Amino acid sequence: MADLDRPLSLAPSTPRRHLYSAPIDSRTPGDAVAGTAKGRSTTDRWTTTSTKDAMTSTQDDALDLAELARSHLTPVLGRYFERSWSHGVGHRLFDTAGRAYLDFANGIAVSALGHAHPAVTAAIHAQVDRLTVPTMAIGYSEPPVRLAAALAETFPAPLDTVMFLNSGSEAIEAALKLARRSTGRPAIVSFRGGFHGRTFGAASVTSSSLNYRRGYEPLLPQVHILPFPAVYRDFGGDEDRATATCLQALRDLVASVVPPETIAAALIEPVLGEGGYSPAPAPFLRGLRAFCDEHGILLIADEVQTGFGRTGRMWGFEHAGIVPDIVCLAKAIANGLPLSAIVSSRDLQNRWGRGAHGSTFGGNPVACAAGLAVLQTIREGRLVENAAARGSELTAGLGRIMAEDDRIGDVRGPGLMVGAELVIDRESRAPDGDTTDAVLARCADAGLLLLSCGVQHQVVRWIPPLDVTPAEVLEGLEIFADALGSVPRRTETRA
Numbered sequence: 348m349a350d351l352d353r354p355l356s357l358a359p360s361t362p363r364r365h366l367y368s369a370p371i372d373s374r375t376p377g378d379a380v381a382g383t384a385k386g387r388s389t390t391d392r393w394t395t396t397s398t399k400d401a402m403t404s405t406q407d408d409a410l411d412l413a414e415l416a417r418s419h420l421t422p423v424l425g426r427y428f429e430r431s432w433s434h435g436v437g438h439r440l441f442d443t444a445g446r447a448y449l450d451f452a453n454g455i456a457v458s459a460l461g462h463a464h465p466a467v468t469a470a471i472h473a474q475v476d477r478l479t480v481p482t483m484a485i486g487y488s489e490p491p492v493r494l495a496a497a498l499a500e501t502f503p504a505p506l507d508t509v510m511f512l513n514s515g516s517e518a519i520e521a522a523l524k525l526a527r528r529s530t531g532r533p534a535i536v537s538f539r540g541g542f543h544g545r546t547f548g549a550a551s552v553t554s555s556s557l558n559y560r561r562g563y564e565p566l567l568p569q570v571h572i573l574p575f576p577a578v579y580r581d582f583g584g585d586e587d588r589a590t591a592t593c594l595q596a597l598r599d600l601v602a603s604v605v606p607p608e609t610i611a612a613a614l615i616e617p618v619l620g621e622g623g624y625s626p627a628p629a630p631f632l633r634g635l636r637a638f639c640d641e642h643g644i645l646l647i648a649d650e651v652q653t654g655f656g657r658t659g660r661m662w663g664f665e666h667a668g669i670v671p672d673i674v675c676l677a678k679a680i681a682n683g684l685p686l687s688a689i690v691s692s693r694d695l696q697n698r699w700g701r702g703a704h705g706s707t708f709g710g711n712p713v714a715c716a717a718g719l720a721v722l723q724t725i726r727e728g729r730l731v732e733n734a735a736a737r738g739s740e741l742t743a744g745l746g747r748i749m750a751e752d753d754r755i756g757d758v759r760g761p762g763l764m765v766g767a768e769l770v771i772d773r774e775s776r777a778p779d780g781d782t783t784d785a786v787l788a789r790c791a792d793a794g795l796l797l798l799s800c801g802v803q804h805q806v807v808r809w810i811p812p813l814d815v816t817p818a819e820v821l822e823g824l825e826i827f828a829d830a831l832g833s834v835p836r837r838t839e840t841r842a
Contacts, residue, residue, distance in 0.1 A: 410443040427452070427798055428791060435462025438812050438819060440796065451811045451823055452796040456620075456652050456764075459679035460724055461812045467682045467720045474716035483511070483710045490715035497722050498690065501661050503670050505692035511710035515651035515677035516544025518687040519614075521704055522673045523548050523567075525691065526612035526645045529698040533568070534605050536597070536613040536644075538575040540622030540802070543614065543649055552614055555622040555802070569609075571600060577625040579757040579768065580776070580801075590631040597638050607642035612673070617663030620652040623801035624766025624808050626759060632667035645672040645695075651687070652764070655679040656725055656813050659735030659762030666761060679813075682721050686714035730813040737815050738762040744824040745809075752831055754782060765809040766800065771837060778805035782834055789830035795823055 412431035431443040438461045440450040453459065460467060474490060482488045495509040512518050523535060537543070537552035544550065545559055551567035553559050560566065573596045576582065576589035601607040613635060619625040639646045648671035653663030657679065664671055672695065677687035685708075725731065742758055745767050749755040756770035769786070771777040780803035787807065790797050800808045807827070811820065 412443065427787070428796075430791070437461050437463070438815065447794065448791065449795045449819060449823055449826075451809060452798045453810055453812060454683065455678070455798065456657060456810045457678045458683050459655055459657070459813045460682050460721060460730075461814065464682060464720075464724065466724050467717050470716045470720035471684070471713055474713045478712050481708050481711045484705070484707070488712045490712040490719065491710035494715040494718045494722075497719060498676075498688065501722070502674070502690055505694070506670065506674060506690050508691055508693045508696045510689050510696070510704070511715070512687045512689070512706050513685045513708050513711075514544070514687050515649075515675065516546040516549040517706070517709070518651065518675040518677055518689050519543045519549040519552070519649065520546055521689050522614070522647045522675050523552070523612070524704055525673060525689065525695065525699050526647065528700070528703055529695055530611045530643070530645060532609050532611035534610040535567070535570045536600070536610060537570065537572050538593075538615050539572055540575045540577060540619050540625070541572075541614070541616055541649070542619075542621035543616075543651075555619075569605075571605060573597060573600060575615075575619060575622070575625070576628055576631045577619065577623060578628065579759060580623060580625065580778075584757075586628045586630075590628050590634065593631055594634045594638070597635070601642065607644070610642065610644045612645040612647050613639055614647040614649060616649045616651075617653050617666065618658060618760060618764055621800045623768070623806050624760050624764065626761060627667075629667040632664065632669055636667075636669040636671075639672075647671060647673045647675065649675045651675055651677040655721070656731040656734045657762055657764050657810070658760075659731065659738055661725075661731055663761070680721065681714045681717040684711075684714040684717045686711065686718055725813065728814060733815075734762040734813050737811070737817065737820055738765060740817060740820050741765055741809055741811070741824070744820065748824065748828045748831065751828075754779065754831070754836065760809075763809070763811050763813065763815065766806040767809070768801065768806045770805070778803040779837060780804040782837055783807055785834045786827070786830045789833055790826055793826045793830060795826040795830075797823075797827070 410431055413429045433441045433443045435441065435450065438450055439447040440462065441447055450462070478488055483491065491511055498509050499507045510521060512521055526535070527533060535552060537554070539554050541553060542555040543553045548567055550559050550563060551570045554572050574581070574593050576593040578584060578586050578589045582589035582592070615627065615635065617627055617632065636646055648664045650662055650664070654676050655661070658666065660666055662674065672691060674690045676690065680686050680688065738761065741763065742765055745755070745758045745765065749758055753773050754769050755767055756773050756776055757768040758765065760766050769779045769783045771779050778801065783799050783805050787797050787799060798808050800806045811823065
């Protein structure tokens with residue numbers, strides 16, 4: 348049996364260099380890999396090219412991928428930008444004209460270690476040379492076995508058993524199936540503004556946008572969507588009222604709508620993601636845990652975006668001092684490779700039953716090798732602590748900008764999951780998605796990638812890499828402040 352405490356033999360440790368102690372390298376991934384193959388350290392590519400050179404040295408100058416995509420690539424997918432991307436190195440994403448952008452979008456919180464991270468890249472290349480085909484249906488391979496053990500070590504008891512899947516939506520689907528089958532109950536509770544995915548079951552518990560539900564009804568039956576304690580947007584900044592009101596909604600549900608003994612699970616994001624980067628108050632999460640315990644209901648934490656140190660704790664639920672029954676993971680788990688997981692107790696998955704769920708590609712050995720490198724890098728680099736420290740600097744900096752511009756109505760969020768909500772004015776709190784759109788466009792023109800969220804896209808979401816530096820936080824803040832200042836003030840609300 349493999350020794351789970353030793354480093355993965357196929358992914359030897361690689362010397363690490365802080366990603367921002369060196370100038371930007373504009374070489375394409377192929378150039379970097381070729382250099383590694385010739386015996387150079389994988390960290391060499393962080394150290395050799397100036398920012399000026401990076402603007403002009405890519406091989407696929409000004410290739411218009413948006414134009415090429417028009418004939419055959421689906422028009423269904425929404426995009427924040429219509430830019431054409433070439434490659435990424437460190438915390439910079441390069442377009443096909445060779446221009447570098449400070450990437451605080453990170454594939455929507457996926458590339459938590461930035462682009463082409465040396466340790467992750469080395470692990471991927473080593474595993475590709477050994478085994479790429481998933482073998483979970485016919486036995487075991489080392490990377491998923493070891494990654495399951497490594498993940499379990501990051502969770503409190505009794506969360507000790509991992510099932511691998513491919514995406515956040517798949518993890519939610521699996522969690523819902525596990526909850527229903529293991530409890531024998533049909534009903535699910537989720538919370539308004541939550542985004543849990545776009546597959547059928549995941550869309551049924553999602554309410555961050557009507558577009559994800561429109562035209563697909565009837566969705567799953569017995570799903571009850573209750574108010575989320577969005578302190579700023581819905582409760583005027585009163586956390587106590589938000590907590591009390593939303594806990595009362597739970598009690599009202601089981602008093603007059605659905606018997607508590609028919610509810611299988613309650614599903615929640617510790618911090619709303621697409622719904623507006625609103626943290627659930629810790630007293631609410633503790634009250635929700637107590638409510639679930641009282642009625643034998645499973646608590647599912649959707650940590651797809653909040654997990655892996657994003658909030659300044661390894662898992663978002665830790666801020667409230669609770670332990671969920673099921674946790675859903677994805678996004679940052681493999682720094683860009685498709686992988687997700689659910690984590691629960693062994694007893695719960697035993698009750699689910701052999702063959703009750705499965706996946707052809709879940710636990711792909713290459714993705715799992717990358718996942719091991721991600722966990723090792725987070726641990727050895729103390730990146731959870733870095734997320735907390737840099738997040739404090741980011742929040743303080745946004746607070747200074749807010750003091751100068753009253754179109755920022757609120758700055759909120761733990762660690763490096765920070766939302767800045769733009770409003771017409773602070774008195775009305777009318778959301779200002781148009782200004783947000785304009786600011787993000789100007790930030791991109793100036794070399795900073797940020798995304799929006801919220802029902803009217805009025806929240807600027809800040810999701811820098813976990814190993815972002817103070818200098819980069821400052822760089823991002825300066826670009827954002829200039830962009831906001833350059834956008835004329837609006838006086839009317841968005842229709």
